Amino acid sequence: MYSSIYKKPDPYISIGRPWITNLSYIQASGRPDWIFYIHTHNAVEISYIFKGKGSLFCDGKQYEMKEGDIVVKNPQIPHAENTHPDDPLEEICILIEDLEIEGEPKNTFPVTGGSPVICSGEKKVLLEALFREILHCMSDKEKPENAYAGELLHAILTAVLATIKSEEWEQASDKDMQDRHTQEIRSYIEENYARDISLDSIADEFHFSMYYLARQFRKHMNYTVNNYIVSCRIGEAQRSLIHTDQSISDIALRCGFRNLSYFYTSFRKKVGCTPAEFKKLYRYPSEDVK
16 A cells, blocks of 8 residues: 655646547558649648558648557648658648637647657557547438537647657758758649749749749759649649538639649549549548538
8 A cells, every 4th residue: 555645747738629620541551652732731630550550741841650659740830741762651630620729829739840650659658549439420420429529639639749849859950951942842832823824934933034033942942843833733632522512523623723633533533532432532521511
């Protein structure tokens, strides 16, 4: 028999009343080329890697993801991810609104200045159990357990915040300091991909030769300019297929594809399936969960 004396804990971190607007479950097994192209969200998305490895392209930087990692994609931050072909990803992605953490903008998770990929460390077993349980209770498309899911979400967010607070994790460093012009061009593409832009028009906009712009952009971004434009368009199309009720033709037009046939060809080439197949594979119930 023993007893211990504990000091009074610090006040709990207030997180508002967050709720889940969308949940996606991804299994890349059998799809070694699985990729979700560049896109953004209006709310914060938090993912958990159950198994496998992958790469995250987030806000102009490249990060590696592995089993047990938590991945935070804050609002309006361009990001893309893909699986490792020999160790396919299994992950859950939860889109969250009404998150209010003291000292942070609404719907923003505190990873500013740090890596969006967070190692769960000693909380791996707990977090995996919580994410598995929230996946289970939200999988009933006819009657998801909303209140229970809210409690699980609160526990997950609190555990992740505690992980960040208690452990010093290293920032992922840049392989190379990106050229200022490349950053400006990247931002320009991310803001204007829905317009009729191209390598030629961007070169005119920034008063560079096409050859200089193409060479510098590829050097720092590992993308060609045209491939980055198409990737932004496809990424936004993927997001819209999952999170909106817009028709495929409306999505294609809004994302910058003036030709529907070219959209279908580009989508299948990059994603590996048609837009309709993608929507069927990854979209959970359309009703908001609150």
